[in-house]
Amino acid sequence: MSTNTTATLSQSFRAKPNSMQEDITNDATSESSEHSQHITIGENILENAKFTTRNVNVYYGEKQAIFDVSLDIDHNEVIALIGPSGCGKSTYLRTLNRMNDTISNCRVTGDFLLDNEDIYSKKMDPVLLRARVGMVFQKPNPFPKSIYDNVAYGPRLHGLARTNSELDEIVITSLEKAGLFKEVKDRLNEPGTGLSGGQQQRLCIARTIAVSPEVILMDEPASALDPIATAIIEELIDELRENFTIAIVTHSMQQAARVSQRTAYFHLGKIIEVGETSQIFTNPRHQLTENYITGKFG
Amino acid sequence: MNNETPLGGHISKRFDNELEDIRNKVLTMGGLVETQLNNGILALMESDSAIAQQVSSEDYKINAMEVEIDSQCVEILARRQPAASDLRLIVAIIKTITDLERIGDQAEKLGRFELELIDEGSTSTQYAKLEHLGKLVSKMLGNALNSFARLDDAVALKTIKKNKKVNDEYEALMRQLITLMMEDPRTIKNALRVSWCARALERVGDHAINICEYVLFLKHGKDVRHIAYKEVKKQLSF
Numbered sequence: 155m156s157t158n159t160t161a162t163l164s165q166s167f168r169a170k171p172n173s174m175q176e177d178i179t180n181d182a183t184s185e186s187s188e189h190s191q192h193i194t195i196g197e198n199i200l201e202n203a204k205f206t207t208r209n210v211n212v213y214y215g216e217k218q219a220i221f222d223v224s225l226d227i228d229h230n231e232v233i234a235l236i237g238p239s240g241c242g243k244s245t246y247l248r249t250l251n252r253m254n255d256t257i258s259n260c261r262v263t264g265d266f267l268l269d270n271e272d273i274y275s276k277k278m279d280p281v282l283l284r285a286r287v288g289m290v291f292q293k294p295n296p297f298p299k300s301i302y303d304n305v306a307y308g309p310r311l312h313g314l315a316r317t318n319s320e321l322d323e324i325v326i327t328s329l330e331k332a333g334l335f336k337e338v339k340d341r342l343n344e345p346g347t348g349l350s351g352g353q354q355q356r357l358c359i360a361r362t363i364a365v366s367p368e369v370i371l372m373d374e375p376a377s378a379l380d381p382i383a384t385a386i387i388e389e390l391i392d393e394l395r396e397n398f399t400i401a402i403v404t405h406s407m408q409q410a411a412r413v414s415q416r417t418a419y420f421h422l423g424k425i426i427e428v429g430e431t432s433q434i435f436t437n438p439r440h441q442l443t444e445n446y447i448t449g450k451f452g
Numbered sequence: 453m454n455n456e457t458p459l460g461g462h463i464s465k466r467f468d469n470e471l472e473d474i475r476n477k478v479l480t481m482g483g484l485v486e487t488q489l490n491n492g493i494l495a496l497m498e499s500d501s502a503i504a505q506q507v508s509s510e511d512y513k514i515n516a517m518e519v520e521i522d523s524q525c526v527e528i529l530a531r532r533q534p535a536a537s538d539l540r541l542i543v544a545i546i547k548t549i550t551d552l553e554r555i556g557d558q559a560e561k562l563g564r565f566e567l568e569l570i571d572e573g574s575t576s577t578q579y580a581k582l583e584h585l586g587k588l589v590s591k592m593l594g595n596a597l598n599s600f601a602r603l604d605d606a607v608a609l610k611t612i613k614k615n616k617k618v619n620d621e622y623e624a625l626m627r628q629l630i631t632l633m634m635e636d637p638r639t640i641k642n643a644l645r646v647s648w649c650a651r652a653l654e655r656v657g658d659h660a661i662n663i664c665e666y667v668l669f670l671k672h673g674k675d676v677r678h679i680a681y682k683e684v685k686k687q688l689s690f
Contacts, residue, residue: 407535408533411535435535435536435539436535436536436539436540436673437536437540437672437673437674438536443536444536444537445461447535447536448462448534448535448536448537448538449462449463449464449467450461450462450463451461451463
């Protein structure tokens with residue numbers, strides 16, 4: 155093959171799009187050119203899901219941050235929410251335990267059903283909701299209290315333990331589940347803020363699971379940690395899946411690929427594509443998903 | 453969407469360059485393999501010992517390219533952790549160059565057997581006409597390489613369909629050679645050599661088809677190996 159041919163072939167290689175993907179792309183993007191009805195590609199709707207959300211719109215004042223998002227989260231799955239900064243994935247995550255309630259100009263519409271129960275109904279107590287749907291943040295944020303009290307705080311608040319020994323047990327089991335107990339068992343009364351970053355994050359996870367939540371929301375839980383601490387957290391997420399349903403927002407695509415069973419790709423406040431994680435990372439159906447995970451211009 | 457799916461266009465320009473570089477090397481290697489195969493066939497047809505000698509001594513170049521491209525692919529896997537079409541490109545390349553290297557081996561065999569035939573004072577054409585099979589698989593390899601270069605799934609699919617023709621031709625040649633050997637056992641030694649050449653050519657066809665299957669995988673994200681042709685067509689909605 156001569157160099158000339160190679161050059162022309164190379165050009166056509168670059169210019170030739172995946173015809174199948176192109177079809178899908180055209181379908182989807184012609185819809186999304188305006189903020190009207192948006193179609194998500196893939197399996198965003200499930201039967202008998204743990205969490206069902208439909209037509210979610212979120213506004214900060216005049217500005218709309220989420221457009222008509224519908225997504226279901228299955229029992230005992232880890233779903234990863236990925237997308238560029240400002241795509242609305244964290245905003246969406248925060249609607250799941252009504253964290254946005256605390257932001258005065260934030261307005262949320264849509265249906266949110268946790269085990270078929272409307273979490274935005276007047277009957278729902280947000281404090282109780284947040285015990286059922288726990289959250290772990292990007293930066294470890296232990297209370298300025300002892301390690302023990304950090305974990306015991308929730309159970310005390312919700313009256314989960316009748317005696318001190320019951321409380322001890324909850325604290326120990328939670329620390330064990332978070333993979334932290336061995337490291338801190340001799341210093342439970344020392345301040346939680348004295349732990350390393352990775353340990354603090356696991357303390358926050360222990361604090362979250364101490365109130366026996368059903369769902370755990372994680373907003374970039376490992377982005378401030380080194381690779382070892384990250385690996386420990388990821389291993390933990392895998393173990394926690396047995397008992398909890400987990401939604402994780404992450405900027406690390408490798409992390410999403412490693413820990414989740416399903417992945418949802420957010421772009422400009424919409425869910426573009428949802429699918430099995432293995433499919434999303436080997437053969438995404440939407441051009442925007444492809445561009446994001448391969449690191450191309452959007 | 454109007455902007456298409458180029459394999460370039462990464463935010464990292466260097467990544468674009470690395471992928472382009474690897475791809476060009478695969479095409480160069482493909483060109484080399486094609487030349488080797490065509491020379492191997494030519495040596496058989498013309499009983500040309502000089503060309504046969506050249507074919508059997510040039511295979512090392514192909515082997516060296518395989519090693520080089522492989523190591524570049526490993527480096528990209530380690531450093532870039534490619535995903536989606538990038539991942540499929542790297543996987544397809546790693547597999548394609550294995551098949552290219554094997555085709556190189558088959559071409560080398562053609563040269564080697566031809567030299568042995570010449571030593572015996574004989575030619576392949578005395579036993580069977582390999583020309584047709586040779587042309588067929590040479591064209592298949594050319595098309596496989598074109599389909600890889602242009603990501604042309606239609607050409608890939610057309611090439612896969614040629615498998616039956618190659619098999620039929622090979623079976624016919626074998627029947628012919630077996631008849632010869634039964635008629636005159638003194639022909640066995642050389643007729644076997646010719647049958648190995650036929651076998652080598654048939655294998656080239658198989659490798660060319662493998663490459664086409666990798667192209668379909670790269671383009672559609674679907675693994676179409678070990679699936680009947682009709683089913684492949686259906687799965688890719690052709």
